[in-house]
Amino acid sequence: xxxxxxxKKDWNKKDSDFKKLSSADxxxxxxxxxxxxxxxxxxxxxxxxxxxxxxxxxxxxxxxSYRERLEAIYNNxxxxxxxxxxxxxxILLFIYLLFKSYKAISVTxxxxxxxxxxxxxxxxxxxxxxxxxxxxxxxxxxxMYLTIIHDPKLSxxxxxxxNKQLIAFIGIIALAIVVFVVIIWLFYKLLYGLLxxxxxxxxxxxxxxxx
Numbered sequence: 001x002x003x004x005x006x007x008k009k010d011w012n013k014k015d016s017d018f019k020k021l022s023s024a025d026x027x028x029x030x031x032x033x034x035x036x037x038x039x040x041x042x043x044x045x046x047x048x049x050x051x052x053x054x055x056x057x058x059x060x061x062x063x064x065s066y067r068e069r070l071e072a073i074y075n076n077x078x079x080x081x082x083x084x085x086x087x088x089x090x091i092l093l094f095i096y097l098l099f100k101s102y103k104a105i106s107v108t109x110x111x112x113x114x115x116x117x118x119x120x121x122x123x124x125x126x127x128x129x130x131x132x133x134x135x136x137x138x139x140x141x142x143x144m145y146l147t148i149i150h151d152p153k154l155s156x157x158x159x160x161x162x163n164k165q166l167i168a169f170i171g172i173i174a175l176a177i178v179v180f181v182v183i184i185w186l187f188y189k190l191l192y193g194l195l196x197x198x199x200x201x202x203x204x205x206x207x208x209x210x211x
Contacts, residue, residue: 027111027209034114034202037195038102038121044191045095052091090131097124111206118203125196129188136184140177 101121108114148154161169 030202030205031114034118034199035105037199038105041195042098042102045098049091094128111209115203115206118199122196125192133181133185136181137177140180144173
């Protein structure tokens with residue numbers, strides 16, 4: 001049980017000296033906890049940016065065959081560059097919004113503003129996760145399509161498929177895409193879920209203070 005929970009427990013006892021504590025004392029602790037959580041989210045987002053940079057850069061720059069195959073699939077290296085820049089721009093925007101939320105929570109002086117900042121942080125993370133899930137799905141679909149039409153051997157094999165084989169092939173691809181997206185969702189649920197849960201608990205406590 002953390003310091004805040006102990007304080008609330010003692011505060012509610014009729015014969016406790018903690019009864020003298022004002023809601024401002026609880027608010028200060030909730031503000032400190034919320035600020036710490038958003039700060040952690042901010043650091044995680046930076047780590048995630050570095051992680052994806054390393055993951056995307058090592059294969060591309062260390063293997064000429066991988067780079068040539070990737071450029072052949074997209075048929076234009078400028079498309080790869082544009083998509084990469086766009087993806088990193090979104091992550092940087094996400095980091096900026098989290099940092100802005102952290103600063104807002106750190107300096108706010110009212111429970112109402114703190115609740116608004118917590119809600120805003122939740123929305124930022126929610127939209128970011130949704131964006132990544134959509135991009136994961138679209139990237140897989142487009143990547144599969146471009147691979148098929150730009151790989152002569154694969155295209156030739158598909159042309160020889162019967163209707164049942166073609167349906168099975170499409171089904172396998174669809175299943176692979178769904179599994180990939182679910183894995184990405186689980187990754188973000190694990191990465192941000194626990195911290196968001198704590199942030200939600202702080203929000204509920206703040207609502208009680210407002211009553």
